[in-house]
Amino acid sequence: MAIPENHSPIEHLHDLVRKKHNQEVRRFFKNQSFDEPAGTPKQQAAYACLMKDEDNAETMIMRKLFFEFDCGHAQSLQTPIYGVPVQELQRDTKFRPQIKLHFREPFDFEKHGDGTVSRVTGEIGFRITNKTSETISRADAVEYARQIKAEFAPSKLTWKKGHFKCTYLDIENGYDLRLFCLNKSEGISTIQSVLKILDKPYSDNNFQFIENTKEFPANPGTHRVYGRTVQKFKQRPIADVKLTHAQMLVYGQIKPVNLVSVAGRLKNAIENI
Structure with missing residues (x-):
């Protein structure tokens, strides 16, 4: 026109x-x-x-x-979060470096435009067991960021969340993954991409696909809360979520290391998509 x-x-x-x-x-x-x-x-x-x-x-x-x-x-607009200030956590708990990948469902005006339906989110985290806060370096962070960008760029990988639970347990290498996926093959594919970040091999012995017959309705209905009728939380929603950003947490450092940022979500990220 x-x-x-x-x-x-x-x-x-x-x-x-x-x-x-x-x-x-x-x-x-x-x-x-x-x-x-x-x-x-x-x-x-x-x-x-x-x-x-x-x-x-x-x-x-x-x-x-x-x-x-x-x-x-x-x-x-800020989602309420139950949390602990970083200083208090690190005062009481020492940990190996951790990488966290954050995902979110792309905005769909027809679905999310009126503000009544929230976008589905997801998080995948694991530890870097062969590094400590003393031995990990900027060069390591750069390599992790490049691998995340190569595997999880929104144009390359979509995490298809669904009703089925996939787990991957490899404590020695820092993995205790528990993902909700659309099916078994999607779960394996997503986990394999996670393992490639640290160049770790995939083993079927560590993987478990948990089938269930329970129904998870798209509209769970309403219930009474504090004198009002409100929508129940949707359990295990089906949605395609894409990477929004990735960060590394290092003990002794208050702020996370920004590894990857998508569409300018983070400042001073090592890699931008």
Whole structure:
């Protein structure tokens, strides 16, 4: 379709930003009135956050910043995590270097656009048993990063998550893998790619495919939680997830070593995809 003669790219951008922003504002302040600038504090905030047709770029930015940071919407985007501060963990626990691969389902507007369905994530981790925090080096990290990029670049490998559990236990070499996969062959293929990072051989004796007849419905239904009806968690969802980033954790170092970053997810990564 040809671009209209009177088309304005700036106005087009303004319209899209305004529509998307106001959709998020209305969801965030879903129980508030949006036309009461002298109402309750929440009503005033809801009124101030909504972008108007006559807003210029500066005003739109002000409303965006006020909504995200002062009203707290940006905080709601962070997934709640149960965790321990790194300093406290390392004070009590000493460990071999670890590599963690992080995966996420690509965004699909039809599936994830309304915000009610979360993207499926995944994580694969293992230890480097022949190295310690004293002996591991930058050169080692560079080699690991190159191998991860070669094996797990999104264009090369997709982890097909599913109902079946595949395990790979090789304690001597630092592997205790437990992956949910679509089938046995997908599980073996993914595990073999993990082993190639440290150039370790695959052994059928370490692999186990656990079959089950239990059903894992795509829509698990709802239940009551804290006086509200909420959606139950979906168990073992079926989804294609791709690498988003990979990091190495080293005892004695607070920040992880960023090995691989996809689409600029991490700063100062050794390899970028």
